[in-house]
Amino acid sequence: MNCPYCSSPDSRVINSRPSDEGASIRRRRECQNCGRRFTTYERAQLEPLMVAKRGGGRQAFNPDKLLRGLLLAAEKRPVDEAALRAFAYSFEDEVGRPEITSEDIGRRAMAFLRPLDDVAYIRFASVYRDFDSVERFLEEIQGLRESSAGPESEREKPVE
Template sequence: MKCPFCGAMDTTVVDTRINEDGDIVRRRRRCLNCDKRFTTYERAEIRLPQVVKKNGSRVDYNRDKLSASLWLALRKRPVTTEAVDGAITRIEEKLLALGEREIPSEKVGEMVMRELKKLDKIAYVRFASVYRNFEDVDEFSHAVREVTPGKPVRRPRDE
């Protein structure tokens, strides 16, 4: 590890500690040239796939954007931050498990809808109405029937 003070490559590890979650290693180092100490952090690099949008453009996966979409659908709904964080973590775990370098935005949207359906039915319908771009009342009522207990779900005719 290169010393940030003098640029020497000769450093030694003085102390190593792992954080509470066990996902970050903190190392105290000492430069053998200038004798100054500094701290480095080590964590696993996780590469989530790029998201391929409907227009064909590619963007890096963005946890903040996913979180903002969920919170927009959940606005004024009684869902805890922990529940939303759990949903985001489950979506990211599924994305990683796919092992793909790219994923269509539609697939991410479907994952979001499945999580919202578990979290809050109203938020699910809100998100679905925008995501699926409903063009008539029948499509909207179908989404409502999907989350209404005891009601039979019939697909719209053109599906």
């Protein structure tokens, strides 16, 4: 940290204490060059979640984009918009690691939508999963029917 008065990089910490109830550390420093004192604050900063794209490349996770996808899938369906919003905006914290693939985002969103609404789930899945054949799409619908008819549906629901 350069001295704000003379730009010298040499400073000595003379006092250090937590502030903002522990959210940051306040350090009192003394410049070794000009002798003046200044204060720095150290604060933890979460790194943005990075998304590894299917075709290569990375970009920062965008909760608005995820929310748009969810809203589109749930259009005119009896799905609580607040629940979609909460999912999208807590997503980054839920993931809890620095990087995720776009496929994994899709999978997590599908697991979230599935118990809420079959139609929204299928709409979302058809976009995100990028069905490579009609057969795969039909299998997916078939799987839905079976799971909502049998006791398996209880097991498939994610634990909340």
